[in-house]
Amino acid sequence: MINDEIIGCTKCDRLIKYREFVEKHKKYNEEYWSRPITGYGDINGRLLIIGLAPAAHGGNRTGRIFTGDKSSDFLVSSLYSAGITNQPESRSRDDGLIYIDSYITLALKCAPPENKPLKCELKNCSVFLFNEIRSMVNLRAVLVLGRIAFDSYINYLKTENVDTKNIKFKNFAYYDINNIRLYCSYHPSPRNVNTGLLKKDDFVNFLISIRSYINGNI
Template sequence: MDDDRLARLDARVSRCRRCPRLVAWREQVARERRAAFAEEEYWGRPVPGFGAADARILLVGLAPAAHGANRTGRMFTGDRSGDWLFASLHRVGLAALPTSTAADDGQHLFGVRITAPVHCAPPANQPTPEERAACAPWLDAELQILAPTLRVVVALGAIGWAEALGALGRAGWQVPRPRPRFAHAAEVLLAAPPRSRTRHGVVLLGCYHPSQHNTFTGRLTPEMTDAVLGRARAVSAAGLE
C-alpha cells in the first residue's frame, strides 16, 4: 500500500509546475543540452525521490543538477556528485552498485531513499527561499509515507539540514531547542511525536554535500562520507524506540 502511495506521489512530483523560473530553466537545459550529452533525451522535469517506501534511511540533498538528475531523471545520477555519493553508499553496503549513471542501470538501494527539498534543477544551483517553500509540501508528503520505518535522516549540506529539520518538525517529530546547527558528522536525536504509535525517534546526521567544490578541495573525503553513511547504517540497523 505504501509503495502505491509513494508511486502516486512521485508521479505528482514529476508533473509539478509551481515555480515558473524553475520550469523555464529545467526545460531550457533539456532543449539546449550539454555537448557531451547532445544525443540524449533529457528528463527535463521535476525529479522524484529514489528508493522504497519502507526505507529506514533518508538522504536529503539540495536540488537536481542541470546535467545530472535533470538529464537522467534520478536523484544524484549522472554527475560527479552522484558518483561520489553512490560510491560511498556501495562501500558501506547501502547500494548494489558503486555507480549511478542512468535510471535503467540496475542500481538498487538497501533500506535507503534519496530525495531533495527542491525537485527541479535551479539556475546556478541556487533555489530561492520562495521556491524552497513552494516545494516543501512534497518533502512533507514523502515523510508521511516513510514515517513508520524511518530511523535516520542524513542531510547533505546546510540547506538540506535546515529543510530536513523543518520538515521533520512539521511532521510532528520534536526538534530540540535551541535549533541544532549544521556541521559535518553532527548528530541529533529528534524524539517521536507524543503518543504516536506509528513513529519512532529519528536521528538526524549532517554530512558535507558531495559537491565538486567540497570534494576537489578535500573538505570532504571518501573516509568522511563513509563514516557518516556507515553511522547511518549502524543506527538504522539498531533501531530506535
C-alpha cells in the same frame, strides 16, 4: 500518486523555464528529462537521505536523482562502500541501482540555475518533501547532505512542533530527535570534494556508522 503529482508540478515559473530550456551539454547527445525529479529507493526503508536539487546535466538529464554526474559518482560509490546501495555506479535510469533499506530524495525537485534555489521555491517544494518524510513509517535515521537539505528537514521538524533551536548544521554531527537520528554532512558536490572539505574515507566511515546505528549495533 505523490510521484505523479511531483512530475506534473508547475508551481515555480523560474524553474520550469530553466529545467526545460537549459542549454544541453555538448558531450550528451540525448533528450533531457527536463521535469521534476522524484525520490528513489525503498519508501519503507529505515534511512532517508536528503540532497539539495537535481543538477542541470545530472538528474535533469537522466531523470533520476543523483544519476549521471560527479556528485552522484562520489555519493553512490560511498554508499556502496557502506553497504547502502547494491552497486557503486549511478549512470542511467535503467542501470539496476538499488538503495538498500533506504530512500533518497531532494529538498527541491527541479534543477535551479547555478544550483541556487530561491526561498519561495523551496517553500513550494517542501509540501512534497514533508509528504515523503511522513510516508516513511519505519524511519530511524535521516542524513542531510548540505545546509539547504538540513534547513528543509528543520522546517519539517517545526511542523511537528519540535524545538529546533539547539540543532545546528555541522559536518558529521548527529542529533537524536523523537526516536529518529538526524545526521549532517557536507553536500558531495565537486567543489566540496575537490577542495578536500569532504573526504571520501571520512564520508564512508560516517555512512558506516549510520548503517550500524540503523541495524542496532551502536
